[in-house]
Amino acid sequence: MEFRLLGRVEARSGAGPVDLGPARQQTVLAALLMDLDRAVSADQLVLRIWGDRPPQRAKDTLYTYLSRLRRLLPTSPAVVRRLRGGYAVTADELTVDVHRFRDLLGRAWNAADDETAVNLFRQALGLWREEPFAGIDTPWFNTAREALAKERFAAELDCCERRLRLGDHAALLPALSERSAAHPLDERIAAQYMLALYHCGQQAEALAHYRHIRATLGEELGIEPARDLQRLHEAILAGDPGPDDDTRSAPTSVTTMATPARTASAPPWSVQCQLPLDIPGFVGRAQAIRCLEQKLTAPVAVPVVVSGPPGVGKTALAIHIGHRLRPAFPDGQWHVSLSDNGERPPRSPSEVLSALLRASGLSPSVIPDTLADRAAAYRSRLADRKVLLVLDNAVDAEQVRPLLPGTGSVAVLVTSRSDLRGLAASHTADTVSLDVLPRDEAHTLLAGALGAERVTEEPEAAGRLIELCARLPLALRISAANLIARPDRPLASYADELARDDRLSMLSVAGDRQAAVRTAFDHSYTALDPAAARLFRLLCLHPGPDFTPEATAALLDSDLHVAEHLLDRLAAAGLVQHTGTDRFRFHDLLRLYAAEHAATDPERAIAWRRLCDWYLATVDAATAFEDTGSARLPRTRHASRRFDDQRYAVAWLAAERAVLVALIRRITETGPREIAWQLADRVRSAVDLATDRGEQSPALTRALNLRPTEHRASTANAAIAHVDAPSEEASPIERKETSDQPHLWTPSSLT
Known part of the structure; x- marks a missing residue:
């Protein structure tokens, strides 16, 4: 069975179209299909389906729709399931056109040659029948529709880039003319249009278009074109821009970046990997890892927040993901610790921006003084670069917002004990919530940290120790560290002591206040009103x-x-x-x-x-x-x-x-x-x-x-x-x- 969301919500089986029931029931299915194989809570579904004005007994109505969908899809590859924390549709992601669209885009970007890439881009764009979720009008779906539209627009520009390199200038010229008129401040489109004009024998028109966008930028924003567009103009003047000029470095949309005036002497970019050491033998979280990798490598990434209780392993997961995705972000992987868990005041956004601008290669002498100017310069430096930004241990959404880039090429991963739901409202951020480990993963973690032989020798004691640690990763690693320090001590003896004495005090490493479960809890408790x-x-x-x-x-x-x-x-x-x-x-x-x-x-x-x-x-x-x-x-x-x-x-x-x-x-x-x-x-x-x-x-x-x-x-x-x-x-x-x-x-x- 195939599901179609890039248009009206539809499903098709081998026998033809499938009747999905009333419109609101189709909306429930679409809301679940967007988060395939991941639990969506009843509260989230109500918000997605009805917005901020749900009817009376909205959840009862929702459960009715879910029950009908279960009966509708009893034997198909797609199954509506009740999972811990909510409901989910389990299916092959390639049977849902939205996920197939994103899969094709990922393959196109990684294609070895332009011809293969263009073919994949065309397949992806060909999945669109009309605007996504046509006929559905709720805030959540409207936001998702806008995000998909941005992904499509980015794919169209990338496909155009490859086609220009293949010499398809004449065929592209009419579409580029319309696109440049619709986006008069987009310098990348301007560069593509100028190249197509030049290679179609219209050098004068190409130069005229440069004068036009330069005047428009000056009148609207008070800035000059980016240096890359200036160089293309100079090459066209000299009569030698070359058929393979790459316009991807031109900013996608000047208006969204609020960039300050740029000069020809822009400082070089400094590629840095600031990620801390990955935890050897990282255990579990397979579903979260798959979800994060998909979101962070999307064509137009939105911020992703990893939240959960203290000690659950949010930072460890973020660092692990960062190392896994290093090849996907060749312009750098940045890591910023936004707070010290109460040891010192949280870092201000202005201070962090200054540090990140210096990391990008900007001289301290030219870093602006005000927060707004620093944020603008920061967005300009990051524009269209493939950078992974890990913002670790954020205090609240206000601390994060000034640090968000202006283009979707930069992936932002935030960890916080709070779910930072304000970012979902202001920047359509996604949230991945972590819970304690399942028993099998907790057992694997303990065996990896302590030694498989020692755990195997005392299976019952190991199981009891895992439960006394409540399957919390921090508690398990602390217990393993304490047992490693005493290699002759039986696990059963340590578990008995945990059960008998002050468990929270024992779940600590002597002499290291940060390696203590109580300290991790203290930071969250003292932050409460x-x-x-x-x-x-x-x-x-x-x-x-x-x-x-x-x-x-x-x-x-x-x-x-x-x-x-x-x-x-x-x-x-x-x-x-x-x-x-x-x-x-x-x-x-x-x-x-x-x-x-x-x-x-x-x-x-x-x-x-x-x-x-x-x-x-x-x-x-x-x-x-x-x-x-x-x-x-x-x-x-x-x-x-x-x-x-x-x-x-x-x-x-x-x-x-x-x-x-x-x-x-x-x-x-x-x-x-x-x-x-x-x-x-x-x-x-x-x-x-x-x-x-x-x-x-x-x-x-x-x-x-x-x-x-x-x-x-x-x-x-x-x-x-x-x-x-x-x-x-x-x-x-x-x-x-x-x-x-x-x-x-x-x-x-x-x-």
Whole structure:
């Protein structure tokens, strides 16, 4: 099956066109096809499909479209899948015309001869039927359409370049005449048009066109033509420009670069590789590497932000990618550290621009004084050069924006603990989010750092160590370094010590403050504003595997929109992860870190009580629709209008099942005990509604045993639904979430 996005959204199989359903459903498919094989969250899909004005129950409508698309493509090579973090279409990228277009362009640029390159360019440009996503009008698709149009324009100019070298001047002349009229300030087009005119015997017209663009540049921008265009003019005057003159060095668009006046004595370019040492034996991240390579080598690259929690390996990945792509950027690979993780103030854009201008070969004496002038000179120096710029550890979007080049030939890779979503709004930047490593990649990393033989000798201890490090690359490498320093120490002994003692303190290298997990977390935590820091501390009180904005609002004693806003800030900072529709989670080590800070928070006891009260009231509301047949203890029920439909109540109970089990265990241990038995009494009804298990639950039994004596007789023979042990049909995730694991932190001081 083939998918067509360079025009109206279409699909074709061997039997002919495929009916993709209503227009909005086609938009969902197009949004997924643009990010082939990569998860797109439900929130991102809603934004792409409806913009900033989604309808009520937009996600329900989205899920309907996704379900229909799954049925529509059940046996085709393209499959709609639910992945961790969102939805994706899995297919061969060459079956989607957008990706085939980019593949052909990459092959054309790397072609050994002009004739082959022209043939590939023509194939790529021939895929365009009309403007991409015709008929779809949302901000995200409009931005994507503009980016593709720029890629097409660059391909047309490159194809024209090759055809001129092949002597195709006469055939190109009419199109170049129209193109130069449409882009009167584009010096590269002017150079191509002048060459075609000259080789068609129109020397006077070629010289006249130079006078015209020179006058236009002077009137509109107050500058002279670039030196390359001046040299072409001089060659035409002398009657010897040569058939193979290369016009690629002429700037693509003077208006987009805001270049200052240029002179014939422009300093030479200095090619530099500033990349730090690549990590030997870099492990994993295959999907991220493939995605980054595709984005950074696109014909017209947009900035790419690599974000994720502290210690997840953002810088290591960026440096690794930089070394892999060195051949693709012959004009240099620059690396700039924008901050020192709180050790010193972040570097100002003006300071960085000065350093980069010097690196390009510019004398310090001619570097402008103001930020705006430095940025203009910087864009001019980079114009149309193939440079990779790695901006490491950016603090915010404002620090990055002045450092962005003016032409798409320069690839920009930014790493940041924040997702820098403001760059997506202002510069259509893409984001690649990193999470902790999968278990197999974490095992490979540990074996590579510590030695495969040592890991193989103690497979169970190695697996336990990986989980105690929460599969965080920094923690794994620190553990490996500590074990290398003590070659005779068993892995099991080290893992036991991590589990028994202060784990965060042990995950450090003695004498090196930067080689410490706690230090990495400190930099992110201290950058939070007070409201976000307060939420980060209190979230460790939540005992479940994940949490919702509603539960967060109960912890904070705030409105829902306040909780959502603060969770969004923590997610942007990489301190919590957005796991699905309106659900968030901590990584284990971050939960430990938050618990350290919560230990001295005077608000923790009252926040814990608020959370317990909210869950009891919400469970009361969710189980208020009908009698399930389970015996219920006599007590006063909490009033709530949380659910107006039993279907939503049952769905909430199913989604919160693991949380409720963990909450009952925690309350049974620490209190308030009067809530423990009431919640357990309601949850056994909740399990009847949400599941079909009838075995006895030790957790519920322990909680119900806390009820007052006068209530015990009324339920002496009550059947207690089992919610601790998952059935054989339960998923691995469900079994993991409901296993009887020790709590990372117990608020023992709350009772």
